[in-house]
Amino acid sequence: MTTSHDHDDLESGPVTTVITLAREEPVATEIERRAIAWIAPYSQARHLVRARDWLLHLDRNATLEARLAVVTHDIERMFPGGPTMNKATDRWDDPHYLYAHASRSAEVVGVWLHSQHGASEDVSLSEVQRLITLHEFGGLDGADLVQAADSLSFLETLQDVVRRWVTGGECDVEKACAKHRYMAQRIRVPKARRLAEPLLERALASLEDLQG
Ligand SMILES: [Fe+2]
Numbered sequence: 001m002t003t004s005h006d007h008d009d010l011e012s013g014p015v016t017t018v019i020t021l022a023r024e025e026p027v028a029t030e031i032e033r034r035a036i037a038w039i040a041p042y043s044q045a046r047h048l049v050r051a052r053d054w055l056l057h058l059d060r061n062a063t064l065e066a067r068l069a070v071v072t073h074d075i076e077r078m079f080p081g082g083p084t085m086n087k088a089t090d091r092w093d094d095p096h097y098l099y100a101h102a103s104r105s106a107e108v109v110g111v112w113l114h115s116q117h118g119a120s121e122d123v124s125l126s127e128v129q130r131l132i133t134l135h136e137f138g139g140l141d142g143a144d145l146v147q148a149a150d151s152l153s154f155l156e157t158l159q160d161v162v163r164r165w166v167t168g169g170e171c172d173v174e175k176a177c178a179k180h181r182y183m184a185q186r187i188r189v190p191k192a193r194r195l196a197e198p199l200l201e202r203a204l205a206s207l208e209d210l211q212g
Pocket of ligand 1: 047150154
């Protein structure tokens with residue numbers, strides 16, 4: 001297996017599966033610069049930044065609101081007191097947890113955006129919050145793309161986190177595999193579904209040595 005960036009699908013030797021990765025996208029606006037600085041201390045900041053890269057890979061014309069939504073969509077987890085789920089027993093599509101998580105992120109981002117004087121005047125807060133609240137489910141007018149970008153970034157960047165769920169006893173390896181599959185299968189954008197296939201394969205392979 002090998003990786004390539006953007007549309008540069010290169011193969012070498014006996015490798016048959018090619019993983020296409022989004023390229024790293026420069027930041028052109030002050031509000032995005034501030035958002036990336038704000039999320040930097042979060043343990044999964046890389047996942048958020050890569051979700052922005054994947055969004056732009058899927059849609060070069062993604063709105064500023066969509067870019068801000070993807071780069072902040074999980075940020076409520078940086079602040080204690082949020083919703084929790086039992087990874088061993090709850091469903092991965094559990095709507096009670098997912099909506100509580102997504103809407104809490106939207107609320108946190110709302111407070112933050114309100115305080116960004118001089119950089120947030122052109123941003124529609126309600127649109128950012130709509131997209132964050134829909135990021136686990138998808139929806140109209142860009143929400144499917146935000147959800148797809150989250151899934152692609154999850155499969156690319158969070159393999160180690162998912163491994164630790166197993167090694168730390170939070171869930172068994174079957175449930176961990178099911179999470180990766182869920183993140184791929186929930187994607188509604190056809191192009192993103194195709195991009196997710198090799199990423200899912202690699203994510204599942206990263207759990208193979210933990211199989212009993
Ligand atoms: Fe996420």
